[in-house]
Amino acid sequence: MEKLIIKGGRVIDPAQNLDETLDILIENGVVVSIGGGIDAEDAEVIDATGKLVTPGLVDIHVHLRDPGFEYKEDIASGTRSAVAGGFTSVACMPNTKPVNDNHTITSYILQKAEKEGSCRVFPIASITKGMAGESLTEMGELKEIGCCAVSDDGVPVSNSEMMRRAMEYARPFGLAIVTHAEDLALVGSGVMNEGPVATELGLKGIPWVAEDAATVRDVMLSELTGCRLHVCHVSTKGSVDIVRQAKRRGVPVTCEATPHHFSLTEEAVRGYNTNAKMNPPLRSEEDRQAVLAGLADGTIDAIATDHAPHHLDEKNVEFNIAMNGVVGLETALSLSLQLVRDGVIDLHRMIELLTCSPARALDLPVGTLEIGSDADVTIIDPDLKWTVDAQQLASKSKNTPFDGWEMQGAAVCTVVGGKVMFDIAK
Amino acid sequence: MAFRHKHILGIEHLSAEDIQLILDTAESFKEINSRDIKKVPTLRGKTIINAFFEASTRTRLSFEIAGKRLSADSVNISGSTSSVVKGETLEDTAKNIEAMAPDIIVIRHGHSGSPHYLAERVGCSIINAGDGAHEHPSQALLDLMTMREHKGSIKGLEVAIVGDITHSRVARSNIYALTRMGARIRLAGPGTMIPAGIEKMGDVTVFNDLRDAIKDADVVMMLRIQLERQSKTLLPSLREYARYFGLNQENLKLARPDAIVMHPGPMNRGVEISSYVSDGEQNVILDQVENGVAVRMALLYLVSGVDAILAE
Numbered sequence: 009m010e011k012l013i014i015k016g017g018r019v020i021d022p023a024q025n026l027d028e029t030l031d032i033l034i035e036n037g038v039v040v041s042i043g044g045g046i047d048a049e050d051a052e053v054i055d056a057t058g059k060l061v062t063p064g065l066v067d068i069h070v071h072l073r074d075p076g077f078e079y080k081e082d083i084a085s086g087t088r089s090a091v092a093g094g095f096t097s098v099a100c101m102p103n104t105k106p107v108n109d110n111h112t113i114t115s116y117i118l119q120k121a122e123k124e125g126s127c128r129v130f131p132i133a134s135i136t137k138g139m140a141g142e143s144l145t146e147m148g149e150l151k152e153i154g155c156c157a158v159s160d161d162g163v164p165v166s167n168s169e170m171m172r173r174a175m176e177y178a179r180p181f182g183l184a185i186v187t188h189a190e191d192l193a194l195v196g197s198g199v200m201n202e203g204p205v206a207t208e209l210g211l212k213g214i215p216w217v218a219e220d221a222a223t224v225r226d227v228m229l230s231e232l233t234g235c236r237l238h239v240c241h242v243s244t245k246g247s248v249d250i251v252r253q254a255k256r257r258g259v260p261v262t263c264e265a266t267p268h269h270f271s272l273t274e275e276a277v278r279g280y281n282t283n284a285k286m287n288p289p290l291r292s293e294e295d296r297q298a299v300l301a302g303l304a305d306g307t308i309d310a311i312a313t314d315h316a317p318h319h320l321d322e323k324n325v326e327f328n329i330a331m332n333g334v335v336g337l338e339t340a341l342s343l344s345l346q347l348v349r350d351g352v353i354d355l356h357r358m359i360e361l362l363t364c365s366p367a368r369a370l371d372l373p374v375g376t377l378e379i380g381s382d383a384d385v386t387i388i389d390p391d392l393k394w395t396v397d398a399q400q401l402a403s404k405s406k407n408t409p410f411d412g413w414e415m416q417g418a419a420v421c422t423v424v425g426g427k428v429m430f431d432i433a434k
Numbered sequence: 435m436a437f438r439h440k441h442i443l444g445i446e447h448l449s450a451e452d453i454q455l456i457l458d459t460a461e462s463f464k465e466i467n468s469r470d471i472k473k474v475p476t477l478r479g480k481t482i483i484n485a486f487f488e489a490s491t492r493t494r495l496s497f498e499i500a501g502k503r504l505s506a507d508s509v510n511i512s513g514s515t516s517s518v519v520k521g522e523t524l525e526d527t528a529k530n531i532e533a534m535a536p537d538i539i540v541i542r543h544g545h546s547g548s549p550h551y552l553a554e555r556v557g558c559s560i561i562n563a564g565d566g567a568h569e570h571p572s573q574a575l576l577d578l579m580t581m582r583e584h585k586g587s588i589k590g591l592e593v594a595i596v597g598d599i600t601h602s603r604v605a606r607s608n609i610y611a612l613t614r615m616g617a618r619i620r621l622a623g624p625g626t627m628i629p630a631g632i633e634k635m636g637d638v639t640v641f642n643d644l645r646d647a648i649k650d651a652d653v654v655m656m657l658r659i660q661l662e663r664q665s666k667t668l669l670p671s672l673r674e675y676a677r678y679f680g681l682n683q684e685n686l687k688l689a690r691p692d693a694i695v696m697h698p699g700p701m702n703r704g705v706e707i708s709s710y711v712s713d714g715e716q717n718v719i720l721d722q723v724e725n726g727v728a729v730r731m732a733l734l735y736l737v738s739g740v741d742a743i744l745a746e
Contacts, residue, residue, distance in 0.1 A: 204631025208446075210546035210568025210603060213630060280547030325523060326545035328566070 011035050011048050012426055014385060017056025021063055022360035023376035032061065034383040037426035041379060054421060054428075056387050060355075063363040063377050064096025064127075064384025064424060067337065068370050069161075069186075069240055069264060069312035072098070072129070075116060076105025081317035081404045083117065084124040086337075089315070089403035091126045091430035093337040094419025096384035097367070097374045098127060098315075101161045102134040109134040109145045111153055118154050126429045127422075128384070130156040130372055132186060135174045139163045142170070144177055151181045156370045159186035161240060162287070166192055168225060175235035184236035184262075184370055187226045189247065190288060194218035199328055201274040201289040209277065211327060214289050220246035227254045230261055238369050239263035241314050243288040245298035252307040262369040264312035265299050267336055267343040268409060272296075276409055282323045282330035283409040286316065300352050303361065310366035311358075313340045317405030335403045339410045345390055345417035355390075387421040394418055437736040441553045441560040444569035445610035453611060457579050459732035460725065466503060467727055477506035477738055483531055484510045486542040486563070487524075492699055492723065493563050493572070497540050500730035506537075524548060525555055532556045538734060541565070559737040567601045572733060573698055574607035576726040578615065580718050581653055583725070584694050589616035594647045594689070596679060597657030597706055598627040598668075604657060604698045609636040622647035623657075623679060626668040644679050651689045655696040656681050656707045672705050682708040686716065694718045 012034040019030045019042065031046035032039060072086040081089075090098050100117065102108035108117065114131050121129035133155040137143050139162075147158055158178060164187065165171045175185055195218045200206050202213025223239055227250055230237035242248050242263045251263045268286065273293050276284035284290055302308040316333025323330050344358050353361070367375030374384055396413045398406040422430035437455055439447065448456075466474055482501040486494050494510065501508035513527070524543075531539060538559045541549050546566030553560045564570040581588055593612055599605045599621055612619050613636030621632065622641045632638060641647040648654050659675060669675055681695065695707075695717045703709045712719060 202630050204634045207629040207631045208606070208635060210566045210606060212567075215630075280550055321523075324525060326543075326551055327547050328545045 010037070010426060011051035012054065012383070012423070013046055013048060013051045014054045014056050014061055014387065015046070017059045017061035017387060019061045019377065020356060020359050021377045022356055023063065023364035024378055026377070027356065032377065032385065034423070034426045037383050039377055039379055039381050039383045042377065054387065059420065060388040060390055062359050062386050062388060063375050064386050064422065065094045065341065065362045066097045066366045066372065066375050067095045067313050067315065067340070068099040068310055068366045070098045070100050070315040070337065071103065071317065071333070072100040073317055074104060074120065075113065080319050083120045083129065084126070085402065085404045086315070086317070087121065087126040087129065089335070089337045089401065091422040091424065092402040092419070093339070094341045094386040094388065094422055095337055096127045096386065096422060096424045097130065097372060099130040099132050099156055099370055099372070101132055101159060103139060103162045107134050107139050108132070109137050109139070111146070111149055114150060114153055114155055127424050128374065130154070130370070132157045132159050134158060135160045135165055135185065136170065141165050141167055144174060147178055147183055148181050151183050156372055157184045157186045157238065159188065159240070161186065161188040164188045164190050164192060164222060168229070171226065172229050172233065175229050175233040175237070179233055179235040182371065184238050186238045186240060188240045189219055189222035189226055191218045191222045194221065199285065200277050201291045203274060203292055205274045205277060209280065211277070216244040216246055216291065216295070219244045219288050220250060223247040223250045227251065227259055227261055231257070231259045234260065236260045237262070241266045241269060241288060241312070242299065242302065242308065243269045243291050244295050248298045248302040248307055252302065255307065262309040263307070264310040264366065264369070265303060265308045266312060266314045267340045268334055270296060270299050270303065270347065271343050272409060280327040281409065282325065282327055283334060283407050283411070285327060285330050285332055286314070286334055287332040300347070303347065304353050304357070308361070309369050311340060311344055311361045312366060313337055317403055318407045319405060323407050333407070335401065335405050335408050337403065338401050339396060339408060339415070341388065341419055342415035342417050343410070349416070383423060383426040385423040386419050388417065389420045390417040392416070392418045392420065437739065440737060441549070442571050442733055442737060443549045443553060443560065443562050445571045445574050445607045445614070446569065448614070450614045453575070453578065453615060456575055456729065456732050456736065457582060459736060460575070460579055460728040463731040463735070464725070464728040467724070472503050473505060474503065475505045476735060477501070477504040480506040480538070480738060481536040482506045482508045482538045482540060482734065483536045484508060484540045485531065486510065486512045488542050488544045488564070490542050490564070492726070493542060496723070496726040497563060497730050500727050500734055503727070504731055504734060506734065524551060528552050528556050532558060538737060561733055561737065564603055566603065567606070568603050569607045570603040571607050572726070572730055573604050574611040575733070576722055576729040577608055577655070577696060577698070578611050579725045579729055580696065580722045581694070583721065584718060585652060588612065591617040591652045592620065592650060593617050593653040593655065594620045594622065594651040595655045595657065596622045596644055596647060596681065598659055599623050599632060599657070600627045600629040601660060602657050606635065608655070609638055613637045620647040620651065624669060624675065645685055645688055648685060649688045651693055653694055653696060654681060654686065654689050658698065658700060659702055659706050661702065676705050680706055680708065681711050683710050683714070686711055696722060699723070
């Protein structure tokens with residue numbers, strides 16, 4: 009019997025409303041007891057004195073790029089990046105090549121994750137076959153074999169009737185529709201947020217209304233169909249407001265915000281920085297403030313990274329032709345802790361946004377340290393000072409806008425199913 | 435004063451003193467262009483590459499002539515807008531050019547920010563000859579030189595710029611330059627062609643009506659309506675454009691009687707400007723072209739001296 013005791017840490021588990029200095033006993037990958045003064049002769053012991061001990065962090069929006077784009081990331085490297093950032097569960101988007109729209113690709117992802125992965129992987133299947141927006145995927149079977157939700161992330165379903173039917177079809181299977189809400193006609197050939205900075209730089213803008221209009225549509229379709237809707241990476245004042253109002257009306261909607269949208273604004277693009285190029289784009293300070301308010305008041309349910317690895321060659325080009333997206337798994341926790349230091353949210357809320365709340369949004373069986381649950385644990389040193397060095401990231405890709413940033417706080421040990429999968433000391 | 439810019443990436447980075455120095459230098463070079471033997475040895479032994487990745491006749495010719503009149507060796511290369519189409523990245527293209535040891539690369543490129551991209555990656559001087567919808571510094575400088583010649587001073591001038599501001603690098607560079615030199619800018623154009631936040635770039639007022647923008651103006655600058663870019667979502671027709679945003683003898687009367695009419699070229703006669711105006715008494719359009727050579731000589735000369743100054 010494998011036994012592990014995590015001793016003396018401040019255990020915070022928002023799912024159980026727990027915040028106390030306690031020990032955790034793990035046997036055979038399951039949390040067996042939590043309490044004071046736990047000892048067991050044959051157990052491996054991790055001393056967590058002075059550290060935070062939380063449920064393993066959950067990121068419901070990552071791109072593992074596998075199959076098809078293994079030069080950017082693969083399941084092994086992406087999940088190594090996850091545990092290095094304190095994440096024990098990731099939900100991976102279906103825009104692989106081929107697209108994860110069928111049993112075979114989902115099985116491939118699950119088997120490879122089982123064999124080579126460092127953390128749990130929950131595949132998200134596509135809404136439409138090939139993400140082409142034309143016909144539904146076999147959602148029933150996809151759910152049965154392990155997909156946790158469906159999404160055409162990155163290529164939003166433009167046809168409103170298609171989206172309606174997808175929601176009607178997904179609802180009885182208990183699948184949430186995960187929407188990348190952007191009206192592509194309004195996005196046009198835009199490459200950054202529309203506004204004074206885009207005008208100065210001579211870059212084509214993407215207006216806020218591209219996101220707000222699509223968010224409104226999907227929220228209303230969710231209201232019509234009763235299908236659970238999760239809105240990816242809200243980045244505008246308007247979309248935060250739309251979700252807030254929808255929740256008040258009882259619409260089954262959740263949403264997430266990314267660390268880059270709550271930490272940066274369109275100003276980061278100056279100098280034609282391609283590592284500040286993503287979709288939706290970095291917005292104005294007013295939008296950023298609205299996202300912060302949404303994180304604080306409960307409108308936003310999850311901090312999710314939209315970890316989007318791209319090869320150096322795809323970023324080391326003119327801004328217009330650079331790929332969209334940034335890696336985020338290894339910087340998310342530190343940037344979230346900054347929100348706590350800035351007084352935007354408290355520690356309890358931050359952990360909630362990174363554990364049980366995202367798990368709930370996609371109905372994942374993780375995100376808590378309750379007795380009997382799988383022993384996914386993240387040990388955090390909230391004071392650890394470190395400097396981001398893109399070249400040192402565990403991810404294959406180095407496209408971070410935070411290279412060189414002075415950070416405070418990091419995961420020092422990540423336990424997945426009772427096994428130490430990351431230890432900062434090693 | 436000494437000029438301390440190794441690159442000319444945009445007017446944004448230039449001070450009023452820099453602009454003054456460039457214009458004064460250009461003025462002193464201008465005389466060479468009317469000599470019998472139009473050549474001085476100033477940049478003998480220097481190599482200038484004119485790398486034009488986007489179509490250009492006037493600007494390219496102007497830079498080439500400017501280099502030759504200063505005795506530099508100017509070489510031209512051209513390519514498609516996107517270097518990716520050819521399978522070579524802009525960085526690789528630039529590094530290959532750099533390996534042949536040029537002193538200056540003059541670049542015209544369809545993507546905003548391309549000159550900045552190069553300046554970060556190669557060792558020689560970079561001069562921006564137009565990047566996307568971002569900046570076209572030598573055009574703004576030749577425009578200011580022309581205004582100064584005709585109006586004596588830039589300070590206090592009321593300058594109307596009319597047309598497709600959204601896609602215009604000429605407008606952006608002029609807004610920076612004119613604001614820095616104390617002129618006031620009035621903009622007018624179709625609602626689809628006025629970009630968000632343009633007022634924040636300088637001393638700028640946006641007018642809905644062309645007539646309000648040119649009323650009592652000292653300078654009326656008409657921008658080329660880019661037929662190749664004009665998609666049907668931006669304009670219903672050139673006919674309607676000409677009617678509401680074209681400069682003609684009638685609406686030009688609203689400007690000051692001594693107002694000058696400018697156009698960066700190439701013109702669409704009968705669209706943004708009527709031939710009566712473009713060929714009329716108030717037009718200074720060919721003066722702009724003439725001054726373009728002098729301004730580009732000044733830029734080539736000034737950036738060439740910077741390494742020596744910085745080494746002092």
